[in-house]
Amino acid sequence: MVRMRATERLHDQKEKQTLVEKNRVDFVINSHEWRECESEFAQVSEQTAFAAIAINAKDRLVAEKAIEKLYDQTLLAEVIIKHTKSSDVQYAALCKLNDQALLAAVIGSIGSEHARMEVVNKLTVQSVLADIAKFDSNTKVRSTAVEKLTDQAALTEIVKMEKHNGFVCLSAAERLADRSVAQEAFAYIAKQDFYPENMRYVHSGSEPLLDAVKNLDDRALLVDVAHNAKSTEVRIKAMEKAGLICKKDEHKWIKTGTCLKKCAVCGIGLYDHDYKEVSSEDTGEVSLSTYECTKCGQSGWASGYGSELQDGYCILDV
Numbered sequence: 249m250v251r252m253r254a255t256e257r258l259h260d261q262k263e264k265q266t267l268v269e270k271n272r273v274d275f276v277i278n279s280h281e282w283r284e285c286e287s288e289f290a291q292v293s294e295q296t297a298f299a300a301i302a303i304n305a306k307d308r309l310v311a312e313k314a315i316e317k318l319y320d321q322t323l324l325a326e327v328i329i330k331h332t333k334s335s336d337v338q339y340a341a342l343c344k345l346n347d348q349a350l351l352a353a354v355i356g357s358i359g360s361e362h363a364r365m366e367v368v369n370k371l372t373v374q375s376v377l378a379d380i381a382k383f384d385s386n387t388k389v390r391s392t393a394v395e396k397l398t399d400q401a402a403l404t405e406i407v408k409m410e411k412h413n414g415f416v417c418l419s420a421a422e423r424l425a426d427r428s429v430a431q432e433a434f435a436y437i438a439k440q441d442f443y444p445e446n447m448r449y450v451h452s453g454s455e456p457l458l459d460a461v462k463n464l465d466d467r468a469l470l471v472d473v474a475h476n477a478k479s480t481e482v483r484i485k486a487m488e489k490a491g492l493i494c495k496k497d498e499h500k501w502i503k504t505g506t507c508l509k510k511c512a513v514c515g516i517g518l519y520d521h522d523y524k525e526v527s528s529e530d531t532g533e534v535s536l537s538t539y540e541c542t543k544c545g546q547s548g549w550a551s552g553y554g555s556e557l558q559d560g561y562c563i564l565d566v
């Protein structure tokens with residue numbers, strides 16, 4: 249009987265204590281200023297209480313103070329998943345999260361690219377990195393994930409899956425260890441027609457594609473690229489590398505138009521315009537000039553981003 253009373257009393261005391269703790273946490277959560285709740289906050293000790301504060305605090309600084317006290321990895325992940333409205337608070341929690349499985353679990357809840365980059369930097373699990381490299385909406389995030397990948401099957405897959413950014417593709421191909429697999433990948437890239445997002449409107453300047461040709465030394469693949477690449481510039485580069493174009497002084501030029509000639513030996517065409525600048529405008533970022541040929545009247549523009557002027561070799565329809 250006596251013992252039962254003691255247990256009861258102990259139980260009551262515990263409940264009372266829990267209630268005090270709960271009220272304290274609620275007070276901290278509802279404070280509009282750190283100073284207002286600083287002393288109450290100092291008496292909080294449970295990890296779950298810090299997580300509740302981090303998730304629900306009205307004031308951002310209070311939430312960040314709670315994150316400073318959090319070390320429980322599962323709770324930190326919960327804060328990240330539930331705190332999608334403030335990217336600063338999410339980021340603060342992310343900086344303390346190191347558990348690989350939890351990092352993989354939270355990345356889908358993170359809107360900020362900067363924070364997703366942070367996750368990628370911390371991740372080492374190949375399968376998770378591969379998924380990010382394939383499916384993340386941001387090019388930089390995909391690129392960073394590719395740089396951390398060593399899984400050869402995943403890298404091969406990424407080369408074929410990437411449809412928007414040639415740099416992501418190229419970076420995956422460069423990480424392929426098997427020479428023939430890598431060569432196949434470079435040839436595949438060279439034949440595409442995508443451009444880096446910021447250069448999509450420029451006709452030339454398809455650098456990743458040209459770099460893929462630079463990496464190619466398998467002659468059969470070079471010939472394939474020379475015939476089948478979508479970009480003329482890439483085809484010419486591949487022809488040069490495969491030895492399908494004469495040396496500069498060995499061409500036998502036949503005039504085929506006012507500003508166009510064709511080599512009787514290798515079949516390559518050559519533009520021979522006499523461009524003069526007719527107007528120029530400064531858009532603030534870069535100047536754009538328009539040119540016109542004094543001989544045939546053909547006109548086009550050129551800027552720091554690229555040029556649509558006809559210059560050098562071309563491929564003539566047979």
Ligand SMILES: [Zn+2]
Pocket residue numbers: 493494498499500511512513514515516
């Ligand atoms: Zn020639």
Ligand SMILES: [Zn+2]
Pocket residue numbers: 506507520521522541542543544545546
């Ligand atoms: Zn001309």
